[in-house]
Amino acid sequence: MSPYCSSPESTVAIHGGRTLDSDASSIVFPLYQTGNFVHEAVGVDQGFSYSRVSNPTVDALEQALGALENSLPAVCFRSGMAALTTLFLSILKAGDHAIISEVVYGGTRRLFDELLCNLGITSSFVDSSDPECIERAITPRTRIILVETPGNPTLRLTDIAAVASIAKRHSILLTVDNTFLTPLLQEPLELGADVSVLSTTKYIDGHNSTVGGSLASRSEALNERFRLVRKTIGAIQAPFEAWLTLRGLGTLPMRLRLHCANALEIARWLEAHPAVARVFYPGLDSFPQKALADRQQSEPGGMLAFELKASSETAVQVANKLKLCRRAESLGGLETLVTHPATTTHADVEPEIRERLGITPGLMRISVGLECPTDIIADLEQAFTNFGCGREQTTRGNHEVCQPAR
Amino acid sequence: MKFASQLVNFDACPGDPYRPVVTPIYQTATFQQQEADRFGEYDYSRSGNPTRSVLEHHLAVLEHGTRAFCFSSGMAAISTVAALLQPGDQIVADGDLYGGTCRLFSRILTNQGITVRYVDMSDLEQVTAALSAKTRLVYAESPTNPLLRVIDLPSVAKLAHAHGALFCVDNSLMSPYLQNPLALGADLVVHSATKFLCGHSDVTGGVIVVKDEELAERVYFLQNAQGNALGPFDCYLLMRGLKTLKLRLDAQQTNARAIAEFLCQHPRVREVYYPGISDSPASAIHHQQARGTGAVLAFTTGSKETSKHIVERLRMFRIAVSFGSVNSTISIPGFMSHASVPAEIRATRQLPEDLVRVSAGIEDADDLIADLDRALSQALLQHA
Numbered sequence: 001m002s003p004y005c006s007s008p009e010s011t012v013a014i015h016g017g018r019t020l021d022s023d024a025s026s027i028v029f030p031l032y033q034t035g036n037f038v039h040e041a042v043g044v045d046q047g048f049s050y051s052r053v054s055n056p057t058v059d060a061l062e063q064a065l066g067a068l069e070n071s072l073p074a075v076c077f078r079s080g081m082a083a084l085t086t087l088f089l090s091i092l093k094a095g096d097h098a099i100i101s102e103v104v105y106g107g108t109r110r111l112f113d114e115l116l117c118n119l120g121i122t123s124s125f126v127d128s129s130d131p132e133c134i135e136r137a138i139t140p141r142t143r144i145i146l147v148e149t150p151g152n153p154t155l156r157l158t159d160i161a162a163v164a165s166i167a168k169r170h171s172i173l174l175t176v177d178n179t180f181l182t183p184l185l186q187e188p189l190e191l192g193a194d195v196s197v198l199s200t201t202k203y204i205d206g207h208n209s210t211v212g213g214s215l216a217s218r219s220e221a222l223n224e225r226f227r228l229v230r231k232t233i234g235a236i237q238a239p240f241e242a243w244l245t246l247r248g249l250g251t252l253p254m255r256l257r258l259h260c261a262n263a264l265e266i267a268r269w270l271e272a273h274p275a276v277a278r279v280f281y282p283g284l285d286s287f288p289q290k291a292l293a294d295r296q297q298s299e300p301g302g303m304l305a306f307e308l309k310a311s312s313e314t315a316v317q318v319a320n321k322l323k324l325c326r327r328a329e330s331l332g333g334l335e336t337l338v339t340h341p342a343t344t345t346h347a348d349v350e351p352e353i354r355e356r357l358g359i360t361p362g363l364m365r366i367s368v369g370l371e372c373p374t375d376i377i378a379d380l381e382q383a384f385t386n387f388g389c390g391r392e393q394t395t396r397g398n399h400e401v402c403q404p405a406r
Numbered sequence: 407m408k409f410a411s412q413l414v415n416f417d418a419c420p421g422d423p424y425r426p427v428v429t430p431i432y433q434t435a436t437f438q439q440q441e442a443d444r445f446g447e448y449d450y451s452r453s454g455n456p457t458r459s460v461l462e463h464h465l466a467v468l469e470h471g472t473r474a475f476c477f478s479s480g481m482a483a484i485s486t487v488a489a490l491l492q493p494g495d496q497i498v499a500d501g502d503l504y505g506g507t508c509r510l511f512s513r514i515l516t517n518q519g520i521t522v523r524y525v526d527m528s529d530l531e532q533v534t535a536a537l538s539a540k541t542r543l544v545y546a547e548s549p550t551n552p553l554l555r556v557i558d559l560p561s562v563a564k565l566a567h568a569h570g571a572l573f574c575v576d577n578s579l580m581s582p583y584l585q586n587p588l589a590l591g592a593d594l595v596v597h598s599a600t601k602f603l604c605g606h607s608d609v610t611g612g613v614i615v616v617k618d619e620e621l622a623e624r625v626y627f628l629q630n631a632q633g634n635a636l637g638p639f640d641c642y643l644l645m646r647g648l649k650t651l652k653l654r655l656d657a658q659q660t661n662a663r664a665i666a667e668f669l670c671q672h673p674r675v676r677e678v679y680y681p682g683i684s685d686s687p688a689s690a691i692h693h694q695q696a697r698g699t700g701a702v703l704a705f706t707t708g709s710k711e712t713s714k715h716i717v718e719r720l721r722m723f724r725i726a727v728s729f730g731s732v733n734s735t736i737s738i739p740g741f742m743s744h745a746s747v748p749a750e751i752r753a754t755r756q757l758p759e760d761l762v763r764v765s766a767g768i769e770d771a772d773d774l775i776a777d778l779d780r781a782l783s784q785a786l787l788q789h790a
Contacts, residue, residue: 025438025446026456033642034428048424056424243433 009184010253013229016064016246029060031243047090051239053231057145062214064249065204069183069196070214073225076214076237080179080199081107083213083260085194086235090145091173094138095122097141101128101158103151103357104177106345108120122355128158128354129289135166143172146197148177149186149296153279153305153341154358160296179203179332185299189218202332203302204247206255226249248291253391255370259302262376263368269377270306275389277362280305303331305358305365306359312342314387315379319364321383324375336376339365340349344385409468409583410652416464420514421456427661431642432456442558450504453630457638461645464602468582470589473622476498476644477631480578480598481506483612485514485592486628487543487574491521495542498566500557501526501755502550504576505744512748524751527557530565534672537569541607546562546670547576547749548585549692552592552704552739552763558690559695564706574619578602583694588617594625601730602701605654654732654768658701661734661774662766668775674712674782676760679704700730701766704739706758713738713760714786719781722774729765734774737763737781 032055037048065074077083088111092098098116100108102125112123115194124137124300128147147165149158160176167174175195182203185188188196199206215226226338230236237245260283267281279286282293283300293300308315319327325336329345339345341359349359368376384390403406407415414511418429432455433440443466448454458476465474477483484507497511501524511522525532527546537544542567548557559575566573575596583604587595597603599611616622629635636644666680681692681739686787692699707713715724723736727743740759745790747755766774 001411025440026434026448027436027438028432028434031433031457031639031642032424032426032428033431034426036427039426046424048426075442196580243431277686340507353574 001129001361004229012067012250013064016067016249019143019290020090029243031239032056033239039137040340045103050325052234053237054205054227055236055239055242057239057246058237061104061237061246061249061353064246064332065198065200065214066216068249068252069189070187070220071189071196072220072223073384074198074214075230075232076212076242077224077242078213078237079211080105080197080201080213081111082235083176083197083199083215084105084108084146085111086194086226086233087146087175087197087215088228089233089318090222090229091144092116092119092121095141096121096143097139098113099128099134099145099172100125101147101149102126102353103128103154103156104146104148105152106348108146108148108177114351117297128163129156130163131159133165134163138166138170138172142172144173144175146175148179150162150180150282150301150303151357152180153345153363154303154356155180155282155287155303155305157282157290157292157296160186160188160191160193168192180302180303181297181299182252182256183216184253185260185301186297187203189216191296194219195222200245202333203256203259204246204252206252207244207248208330208333208335209248210244212237212241217344230384255300255301258370259332259368260299262370262373263302263366264300265303265373266366266368266376267306270380272306273384274391275309275384278309279401280358281305302368304368307358307360308362308364308384308389310362312340314389315362315364316340316343318383318387318389321386323382324371324379325366325369330363333367334370336369336371337367341365345362355375364367412468413532413651414649416460416467418460419666420460423697424480427459427534429642429645429674431638433638437724441452443738450633451638452633452635453555454637455638455641457641458636459787461636461641461648465582465647466615468641469577469595469613469615470582471595471617472619473538473626474613475613475625476599476641477612477614477629478634478636480576480596480600480612481510482634482692483596483614484576485512486614486625486634487545487596487634488515489522489628490624491515491542492571494540495520496538496540497522497543497545498533498536498541498571498788499544500523500550500555502553502555502657502749502757503545503547504551506745507576508744508751509748510744512751526553526555528561529768530558530561532561533565537571539569541566542582543572544571544573545576546574547579548680548695549579549700549702552679552761553757554681554702554704556681556692558691559592560586561588562678567591574769580696580698580700581655581703581730583652584682584700585700587614587653589620590695593618593621598728599644600629600728602651603730603732604644604654605651605732606647607649607728607733608642609643610639611636611644615644655698655701657768658732658766659698661703661769661771662703662764663699663775664771665764665766666703668778669703672779672782674786675706676706676708679761702763703766704761704763706760707762707785708760710740712736713762716785717762720777722769722777723764729763731765732768734763734769735769738765 680703
C-alpha cells in the first residue's frame, strides 16, 4: 500500500461519527465559543447548559476521538496533565496506591510527588517492561496501573496484554498513555487496558498549535466518573482548542504514515553512522523488543532516540548546531524537534535511574517531523561534522568519543 | 427598544439546535446539501455564512436599514458601493474625505471612466453647482475626517435625490449609536467596522447598510460576485465588540469633550476642531442630525515640527492610524491616514500640515489630560 493512499482509519479520522443536527449543515463543525446556553424552559436545555460541563464543539472532538479509540466518546481536557489528574482523582482515595511505569513523562511523576502524596495517595514507579516488576509492586490498596509504551525517551516497550492480565487478576484498573502512537498505531483497549490516555497536543493535533488531553474507555461508569470530576475541577477543553484539534485530526492517518516512514529512514542512517553508538527505534531489527513491537503496534511510530559517542557537553553543542531540526520539548508535530534528555527533560531524574533507563550523556531524542528526510539527515550530518563527529572524522581518527572541533 | 437594549437583544443563533448564548463560529467554506438539486439556506461561505448572517441582521436593525452586508475592510465596503456605478457616471464627493476613499475615487475609478468632483459639502451651493445629469453617487462623511466639518445630511440627500443620484454616507466616525444616516435620507451607509463598531483594534472589517430592497439585492449580488465578505471569525469578534459600543462610546465621548475643553484653553494650541465645543451654525446642524459629538477631535499648533514634537512625547496616546479603539490614539493625518490623498488633490484640500487628530479612548480623562499637558508644556519650552 502506498504511504499516501487512504485507509479505513482515514475515513474515521475525517468523519468520526460526529454529526451536526442543524439546518445549516456546515461541512466543518461550528466553533461554539460561548460560555452558556439558553434554556427553553426552566430546567429544559438542548443537551448543553454551561461550557465548563460540556460544549458542542468539544463534544464533536470527543465523538471523533471515541470513534478512533473504538470506545465511548472520549472525555477531553485542557492538557494531557489535566486528563491524568482527573484520571487519578476519579479512581484514587486516601490510602490507595498506584503503580506507574518509570519511563512516564516527568510531569506525571511530579503529580504524585508534589500533589497526590499530600492526599495520602502512594505510588510505586517500576520498570513496566518487565511485567513481573508490576506484579511484585501490587499491594492490597493498589487501584490503578499506568503504563506508557513506548516509553520516553528510549522507546522501552511494555507488553500491554501481559500487564492487562495481571491487572485483571487483581481487579486493578489498567490505563495506558498512548500519546507516542495514538490509537491508529496501537489499540490499548483492544489489548485489554481499561482506559487510554492521550496528550492530544502531540500527534492528534499534530501542528503544535494546541494543548489538550483525553481519556477514553468502554465503561459508562468510568466515563460518567471522569465527566463528574472534570466538571468539578473545571478542566474541560476550550472550544477553540477543540476545534483546532478536530481540524488536525482529519490528516492524522496520512501524517502518521509519513512520520513513520521518515523516522525509519533516519533511524537507518543513524544506525550506519560511525559517530552513533546505538539507535532506539522499534522499526529496526536491532531494537531489543522488536518482537513485542511487531505484536502490539501496527507501525513503529515517529519517535526515536540515539546515543552519540560523545560527552554530554558535546551532545549539547551538536544539538545547538542544528539548523532545520529545532530544539524544543513536546513531540508529534510537523516540525522535527530534538531534545537532549540528560540536561533537559530528565535532568532531575536520579543518576542511577537515568542510567537504568538508558539516558546516557550522549543520548538525543528526535520527534521526526514531515520535512524531507534527506534534509533532516543533512542537518544532522552538518551538526555532527561541526563537532568532530562527522563520518570522515570518526572513521579516519578512530575516535571512541567525539571532541569539540577546534 | 432603546439602543442599549438593542445592542445585546437579538437572536444570536437562529435555528441552532443547542441554543448557545453566543453565536457559533461557522468557520466552514461549504455546506452539505440535503438534496443534490436543491441548496439549503447556505451553500458556500462566500455567498452566505450563518455567523455573518447574524451580524448582518443585527447591524441592519442598529442602522435603521433593511439589510446589512459585511466586508473584509471598510475599503472593500466602499469599493462595493463604487461598483454600483458604470463608466460615464459621476461621483460628487465632499473634499475632506478619508485618504483611502480619495485614492479609490481618484486613482482607481477614474481608470474605469468614472469621474469624481470634490466640493466643500458644508456649502450646499457648491453641491448644487456640482450636480449634473451624470451624477449617480453623492458621497460624504459627517462630521468629516479629519477636519470635523459638519454636512447637512438631509439637505444633501434631497439635492442628490432631485438628480436621481444615490446618497452614501460613511458613518464610521459617529457609529449607529450617535447618528443614523438612513433615517436622514441617505440610501447607503458604510462603516469601517475596524473603528467604533469593533472598538478593540482586533478586526479589519467594513459594512454597507441599505433600506431599499432592490438596492440590497444589487449590493448582495456584488458581495457574492466580488467575494469580499467578512470571514466568520472576524464576524464573531466584531459581534463581541459591538455589544459594548454604547458603553465605550459614552466613555470615549466624555473624554473627548474634556480633552477638547483642555486644548481650547491651552496657549500652545491654535485651533480645536470638535463639533461639541462651539455654538456655530454647523454645530447646530450637527445636533439636529446626531445624538452626540463623538470621540474624534483635531487641533493645530502653528507648525508641523511642534505637532510632531508633541505627538512623539505623549505616553498615553499611541501614534497610530485608525480611530475608535478603547485605546487613545493620535496621528498627524498629513503624514499618516491622508498621505494617500493624491498630491494634486491634497494641494486643494486645505488640510493643515500641523493638524493633529486625536481619538479618545476609555482611559481616565485626568491621565489623558495630564499626558497632553506635559507634552504641550515641553513643546512650549522647546519652541518658545
